[in-house]
Amino acid sequence: MSILRIEDLRVHFPIKGGIFGRTVDHVKAVDGVSLEIEKGTTYGLVGESGSGKTTTGRAVVGLNHMTTGKVFFEDKQIMNFGKRKSGLHKDVQMIFQDPYSSLNGRKRVLDIIAEPLRNFERLSKAEERKRVQELLELVGLSPESILKYPHQFSGGQRQRIGIARAIALKPKLIIADEPVSALDVSVQAQVLNFLQDIQKELDLTLLFISHDLGVIRHMCERIGIMYKGRFVEEGTTDDIFHNPQHIYTKRLVAAIPDIDPKQRDASFDIRQEVEVEWNEAYNKYFDEHGLAYQLQPISDTHLVALPERG
């Protein structure tokens, strides 16, 4: 059973112009995205900046208005995420990219992590404190730090506070929007491994949004690649990394640096080849507006955006 299903999601932002500020055009940030996530798995959404991956995630939790499309959570359509009655806040949570702006600098750690608890559970002060301390311990921070303020922590620690806040209500799905991009590389692996631990412990499903293919490969079972608001390719990690079909995916995969120096020449050759193909076959893969075509299945798990044949 899929836990989250998105059908033909579109998020268009109006461009205002003219004397009366009428809408003259739209920026199609997300333009017809469909995907499905299985319970307990991690789905990776990849793309360059401006490809619409973050907007997709934000639209699911209601931070961006959906222009059209449907989102189903556990086979029930999400109509209005914003309403507290929907209870969706308990099941779907978000981890934000910037560990600095995502924590309110005027609040103590206790208040930050207890915010969801206060919204949905009626706990006594002592119970609340205990829960927050448990959560802090779970994310690897000292339970004594509940009375500290965010600026007293490092970026990685702040991101852990953000994660503790997101898992406080024991959600089923977490949308992680570039959760490690703002962190030092040395801290990235730490936070990622710890995310995986938590996922196992709480049986979480993750929608993992990132521009970093290396991170995605490390984390995800299934991957969707976005370009200019559309999917260009979708498949299992294996499909994407070992059998990329779309030229855009090929370019991305070829660009991953290889640590093994002996492979250097080989990977350089591959990059050259892909570059040549990109220049020659660009029109084959993109329509006249430079956008991707509809996804076509090429195997049970693997879909590629190719022009319809015939």
Next chain:
Amino acid sequence: MWKFTIRRMLIVIPQIILLSVLVFVLAKMMPGDALTGQLDPDASQESIDNIREKLGWNDPWYQQYGNWVVDLSKGDLGQSFTYKMPVTELIGQRLKNTVWLSLFSVILIYVISVPLGIISGRYNDSILDHAITGYTYLGFATPLFIFALVMLWVFGYHFGWFPTSGSVAPGMEPGSLEYVMSRFKHLLLPSISLALIGVVGTVQYLRSEIIDTKQKDFITTARAKGASESRVYNRHILRNSLLPIAAFFGYEVVNLISGTIFVEMIYGYPGMGQLFLEVIQLRDYSVVTSLVLLYGIAAVVGTLLSDITLSIVDPRIRIK
């Protein structure tokens, strides 16, 4: 640019309409009406009612408002019952006086503030700059009316250098040189008072603007290319900082409005502000509303002009 200008001008229409409605409502709220004091006290209630009917005061309010607006557009502001003359006539001379006062003050503001601002910005942290900054600091905290009182006390009464009230000495032949000189003398102290307090904002703005620009990369580049110091200032820094100041013209006029009311009262200068204070005490409401409308329109137009010139001078403003 045209887009901003037209859009900005369109905003003026609802502003003026709202203003006129407000003034109209205020006029209706005021006790008594223009008939008070105009009629023979012995007139019967019946004849009063007749006149009311004839003047259309029993019509629904929107019709009255419509009539009022039509009259306004014809330049008919009604009758002043205390002065027993049309409001337009009454305001005419006062308007001229106030316009002279404002104009003269704005010129003084520019004449004083631009050099002060430039000196303060160019030689920042010098003794001169500290003196100027100290002056603007004090000026910001000093209410205009106290300053004007002290000026009148010192230069009007104590030293007797300036006349202490009126707009011209009595018995002068209009048009003669003496007459003009006398008017000028009467104008001087009020407008100096207005200007000395009015400059502080502009001086501070100019100073910080110049200091800001001084540190920008394009100035360093100009210096690096060997441009002389005076060229750097005249061609690069001042051009950037002075244009907005020129565009502030409209705002300056708007800012002067409440100032002129105080100053005209203190110096007994027969302008619109003094008239306003006079007629509101006499409850001559047709004059009161006309004055509010005039000042309001002046504020709307002044802000409009400055907004538009500023958008031409500084394109960043247009983004919005």
Next chain:
Amino acid sequence: MAKEVVETTEQNEDSNISPSGLRVFWIEILRDKLALGSLIFFVLVTLTVFIGSALLDLDEITKIDPLSRFLPPSSEHILGTDTGGREIFGQLIYGTRNSLVIGILVTAMSGTIGVLVGLVSGYFGGHTDNVLMRVLDFFLILPFLMIVIIFVSLVPKYTITSFSLIMTAFLWMGIARLVRSKALQERELDYVNASKTLGTSNITIMFSHVFPNITSIIIVNMTLSLASNIGIESGLSFLGFGFPESTPSLGTLLSYATNPTTLEKRWWVWAPAAILILLLMLSVRNVGEALKRAADAQQRRGT
């Protein structure tokens, strides 16, 4: 799972400062001798006039004594007497108290309205913002002084309360604009988005999340408006459209100076009030400027 208890990384020396901002303000005032002196002066004046007006008998002060009109300062009348033979000193005490009360009241009320309008406008943005800002623009083009004077002369039973309400009605726009622009910035930050996804209501986000992040600029702005409101009140009273008659205020004392003879020859009637207004406004401003410096520095550091 590995329980690596991470210690707080060593921070710069101000890590123990609570980010409430109030301490930062206090430190800045202590550092700035001018601001500290001004604050002490303001507190002293406030205490003197409040205690003084509690001790002095208002009827005694406002009792007309035709035999002692316009007496210059002497040992008997510390600051001389006015046109009705009333003691200037007593009126100064009462007047200062009244002016301060109005100033603080108007600042608090207009501040509250301004913060509410600004928060709502900036936080919700869009159409709400558009409508509120057009209303605000309209208030801004009104000729403030004239409109206030008209309302003052229109209100049938004119009291101190109606005076402060009228002033408030036309003085909330500045702070509303400021708060709006700050709220517009804040609402784009992820902590607001986080609160939304955590199911926190808009009202709670506005008042208990966004508001604490902009308190420092609100405090600065309100301090500076207190200075200007004291000036506005005295100006209106000076013109005769401020405090109801027979209620002494700094402005009413100054209005005696509209009489040329009083202005020219009897300086003791109006000069003390003028000096006191200047000193009060200047001292409040000094404190406000110090607070502003602290708030700016705090913003630069990003705490």
